[in-house]
Amino acid sequence: MSDQTVVDYHPMWAELGLDLPSHDALLGAVGQLFGDAYLTQDNRPKGMDYLNFVMSEVHGLRVKELDDFRKAGGKVVGTFCLYVPEEIIRAAGGWCVGLCAGAEFAYDQVEQIMPRNTCALIKSFMGFKLGKVCPYIQESDLVIGETTCDGKKKAYELLSELHNVYVMELPQMKRDKDIAMWRGEIVELMAKVEELTGKKVTAESLRASIKEVNDKRRALQRIAATRAADPAPISGKDALLATQVAFYDDVPRFTQMMNVLADELDQRVASGEGVAPMGAKRVLITGTPMALPNWKLHDIIEKAGAVVVGEEMCTGSRYYQDLVSEDAATLDEMVDDIAEKYLDINCACFTPNQGRLDDVVRMAKDLGVDGVIDYSLQFCNLYEMESNAVEQTVRDAGLPVLKITTDYSMEDVGQLSTRVEAFLEML
Amino acid sequence: MSDQTVVDYHPMWAELGLDLPSHDALLGAVGQLFGDAYLTQDNRPKGMDYLNFVMSEVHGLRVKELDDFRKAGGKVVGTFCLYVPEEIIRAAGGWCVGLCAGAEFAYDQVEQIMPRNTCALIKSFMGFKLGKVCPYIQESDLVIGETTCDGKKKAYELLSELHNVYVMELPQMKRDKDIAMWRGEIVELMAKVEELTGKKVTAESLRASIKEVNDKRRALQRIAATRAADPAPISGKDALLATQVAFYDDVPRFTQMMNVLADELDQRVASGEGVAPMGAKRVLITGTPMALPNWKLHDIIEKAGAVVVGEEMCTGSRYYQDLVSEDAATLDEMVDDIAEKYLDINCACFTPNQGRLDDVVRMAKDLGVDGVIDYSLQFCNLYEMESNAVEQTVRDAGLPVLKITTDYSMEDVGQLSTRVEAFLEML
Numbered sequence: 001m002s003d004q005t006v007v008d009y010h011p012m013w014a015e016l017g018l019d020l021p022s023h024d025a026l027l028g029a030v031g032q033l034f035g036d037a038y039l040t041q042d043n044r045p046k047g048m049d050y051l052n053f054v055m056s057e058v059h060g061l062r063v064k065e066l067d068d069f070r071k072a073g074g075k076v077v078g079t080f081c082l083y084v085p086e087e088i089i090r091a092a093g094g095w096c097v098g099l100c101a102g103a104e105f106a107y108d109q110v111e112q113i114m115p116r117n118t119c120a121l122i123k124s125f126m127g128f129k130l131g132k133v134c135p136y137i138q139e140s141d142l143v144i145g146e147t148t149c150d151g152k153k154k155a156y157e158l159l160s161e162l163h164n165v166y167v168m169e170l171p172q173m174k175r176d177k178d179i180a181m182w183r184g185e186i187v188e189l190m191a192k193v194e195e196l197t198g199k200k201v202t203a204e205s206l207r208a209s210i211k212e213v214n215d216k217r218r219a220l221q222r223i224a225a226t227r228a229a230d231p232a233p234i235s236g237k238d239a240l241l242a243t244q245v246a247f248y249d250d251v252p253r254f255t256q257m258m259n260v261l262a263d264e265l266d267q268r269v270a271s272g273e274g275v276a277p278m279g280a281k282r283v284l285i286t287g288t289p290m291a292l293p294n295w296k297l298h299d300i301i302e303k304a305g306a307v308v309v310g311e312e313m314c315t316g317s318r319y320y321q322d323l324v325s326e327d328a329a330t331l332d333e334m335v336d337d338i339a340e341k342y343l344d345i346n347c348a349c350f351t352p353n354q355g356r357l358d359d360v361v362r363m364a365k366d367l368g369v370d371g372v373i374d375y376s377l378q379f380c381n382l383y384e385m386e387s388n389a390v391e392q393t394v395r396d397a398g399l400p401v402l403k404i405t406t407d408y409s410m411e412d413v414g415q416l417s418t419r420v421e422a423f424l425e426m427l
Numbered sequence: 428m429s430d431q432t433v434v435d436y437h438p439m440w441a442e443l444g445l446d447l448p449s450h451d452a453l454l455g456a457v458g459q460l461f462g463d464a465y466l467t468q469d470n471r472p473k474g475m476d477y478l479n480f481v482m483s484e485v486h487g488l489r490v491k492e493l494d495d496f497r498k499a500g501g502k503v504v505g506t507f508c509l510y511v512p513e514e515i516i517r518a519a520g521g522w523c524v525g526l527c528a529g530a531e532f533a534y535d536q537v538e539q540i541m542p543r544n545t546c547a548l549i550k551s552f553m554g555f556k557l558g559k560v561c562p563y564i565q566e567s568d569l570v571i572g573e574t575t576c577d578g579k580k581k582a583y584e585l586l587s588e589l590h591n592v593y594v595m596e597l598p599q600m601k602r603d604k605d606i607a608m609w610r611g612e613i614v615e616l617m618a619k620v621e622e623l624t625g626k627k628v629t630a631e632s633l634r635a636s637i638k639e640v641n642d643k644r645r646a647l648q649r650i651a652a653t654r655a656a657d658p659a660p661i662s663g664k665d666a667l668l669a670t671q672v673a674f675y676d677d678v679p680r681f682t683q684m685m686n687v688l689a690d691e692l693d694q695r696v697a698s699g700e701g702v703a704p705m706g707a708k709r710v711l712i713t714g715t716p717m718a719l720p721n722w723k724l725h726d727i728i729e730k731a732g733a734v735v736v737g738e739e740m741c742t743g744s745r746y747y748q749d750l751v752s753e754d755a756a757t758l759d760e761m762v763d764d765i766a767e768k769y770l771d772i773n774c775a776c777f778t779p780n781q782g783r784l785d786d787v788v789r790m791a792k793d794l795g796v797d798g799v800i801d802y803s804l805q806f807c808n809l810y811e812m813e814s815n816a817v818e819q820t821v822r823d824a825g826l827p828v829l830k831i832t833t834d835y836s837m838e839d840v841g842q843l844s845t846r847v848e849a850f851l852e853m854l
Binding site for chain 1: 540541542544545574576577578580581582583584585594596598599600604605608611775776778779805806808809811812813814815816832
């Protein structure tokens with residue numbers, strides 16, 4: 001990558017209808033944030049160079065790839081949630097990208113159409129669209145939403161006035177009949193995506209995409225597993241970035257690069273090399289997703305000398321811990337397997353959601369953590385309501401827990417740092 | 428009713444485990460509120476005497492009836508939402524009561540287990556339970572919840588640690604397969620209630636309960652229809668109270684008394700008698716439910732000299748505008764009809780929810796309103812998000828609209844009055 005010449009992407013961004021001055025300002029801010037949070041870390045794995053490069057091209061090379069793909073007739077599907085099965089989209093020849101939702105932007109415009117007390121993730125995705133600074137949604141021929149929460153469910157109605165949107169209905173329980181209902185939604189999605197791409201999903205193409213996406217998740221599982229070591233071979237911030245990038249990078253390339261990183265981490269574990277001293281306080285974070293570039297909490301924790309060793313969140317274990325079975329013989333069986341795998345994700349939108357409580361305790365034990373931080377975006381009713389059970393469960397497992405409710409602003413960094421430091425001291 | 432002797436219900440309340448001093452304080456506050464809002468009105472219909480009596484016995488006579496019913500082996504089911512089909516419960520021999528959720532109580536305890544920024548309705552029902560001031564939930568052998576919104580869905584998990592709770596899964600769309608799914612939920616509910624009461628639902632019993640509940644809704648429809656007249660023969664406040672009481676009063680008695688009231692209102696319309704002068708400004712309210720004793724907005728509007736002529740809300744037209752078909756021959760067909768009727772309710776939990784927009788415009792025209800007030804409880808993501816479409820639709824129909832977001836506190840009454848008066852002046 002060292003022989004890259006500097007490419008000017010402005011013509012491409014202009015063609016996508018971005019607001020160039022605003023977009024330049026956004027990229028500048030993200031670059032600054034990344035520099036402060038990431039490039040100041042000591043002893044990072046060499047394998048992180050790839051993710052540094054991806055970040056240096058965050059709205060550049062990957063967008064260019066999508067652009068080229070579409071100009072050659074390919075179709076791109078944008079998503080905001082884990083429940084949209086990438087396997088189906090890829091099996092129909094489409095590409096799937098997670099959309100921008102991790103920074104405050106154009107809130108003034110957003111608050112004209114939705115309440116101020118909407119969670120930051122939703123305000124952010126709407127702000128990126130209204131403010132014309134997200135090249136990924138501009139490259140999305142279709143946005144696939146889901147009915148995971150009240151806020152997103154209704155926000156997709158607003159977004160559908162600005163973009164081509166299709167919404168999947170997620171059930172709210174996990175009984176057999178809910179899985180059957182969800183399977184029906186996947187079949188309908190398949191038809192919708194086939195119509196979009198003009199390509200039929202076949203047993204062969206679906207088998208291949210299941211394998212491909214599983215391989216991506218396996219690579220992330222490998223990275224996650226190394227974090228059980230003390231000293232931790234990779235910072236939480238870097239591991240979080242890997243998951244964030246998983247949502248939009250080229251799948252085979254990302255998988256390959258993450259396996260290279262995992263190899264290096266395995267060697268670090270074998271040789272006892274880490275990013276923090278052995279015995280550094282180890283923290284598990286559980287809660288709402290942290291969309292790129294939301295690194296705030298990890299940064300605070302790790303700058304305070306502790307290390308985040310796991311994320312029980314959508315940008316964490318929920319994304320990669322379960323795989324789709326690769327044993328199916330027929331297309332129908334594969335769809336069964338996909339329906340089942342996706343309902344294994346333990347989002348707080350389900351009632352009850354005991355699986356999440358079990359995951360938190362299991363991860364805390366497997367990763368040898370000293371404490372758990374229960375993280376919620378303000379105004380996320382689902383995770384905020386579930387906090388009570390999460391915190392009780394963690395305490396019952398004999399571990400201290402700190403609850404943090406915040407948003408994407410930087411105004412509370414001082415206050416949060418104080419609280420995190422006090423928490424770490426008592427561990 | 429004039430020969431009633433004053434009954435001391437304290438022994439009954441004590442037996443139900445209520446916190447007597449707190450409960451006395453609550454009843455005192457509700458009585459005061461009722462006196463100020465209701466008993467100060469001029470020229471009320473005589474038929475309102477029945478509802479005055481019901482309110483004077485708000486935690487008395489009706490609770491005693493439930494108590495007697497249960498002591499004779501009957502079962503009572505508590506609900507918080509329109510989607511729980513009363514017909515099924517009554518057909519199995521049970522009684523259905525709407526539970527308390529319209530006033531601030533024990534918020535200090537509530538905020539220990541759920542976020543401050545939860546809507547007032549949810550905080551209220553949890554506060555009534557935690558504060559031990561709701562005799563109706565104490566008389567409920569089972570509380571039936573539903574997955575209408577994130578807040579309630581998760582709050583039922585918390586409530587289930589304190590009470591016997593069963594949750595129905597409501598779909599989030601209204602396609603044929605959603606109706607089929609919902610039908611399945613009704614069948615499961617039927618089995619659950621049959622198990623509770625020990626009585627089977629039969630075609631005969633269900634036919635009878637469909638008729639009985641339809642009759643209740645028909646009586647409310649009659650009252651609603653008279654409100655199209657100018658002058659309006661009944662205040663909005665009184666009409667609202669009728670719907671609020673419909674949720675928990677004895678069904679045949681309530682229906683009978685509401686038909687007496689409707690007869691009187693018909694006569695008033697014929698003779699041009701009203702509660703406000705002809706030409707008084709006419710307002711339609713649309714939005715989140717107003718659980719008893721939440722009369723705040725109606726009181727403000729009507730004390731400002733306007734009259735509320737309709738409520739497009741769960742404590743309004745959504746409750747009574749649709750009936751279950753009475754043409755079914757078999758139990759299965761009746762269940763089909765119930766599933767269909769209940770999904771006709773246009774709650775903002777559905778996506779899309781065009782039916783509600785159509786209802787608002789139709790009601791505004793039928794009732795000859797001068798303006799619409801879009802009312803949301805703060806932190807209700809669903810209705811707050813839908814506000815944008817509602818307000819646009821109302822404006823497109825050529826009517827002014829005022830958006831009000833509030834809660835159950837009385838702190839903003841002055842500010843709301845100023846806003847409402849300014850709105851009424853420009854009509």
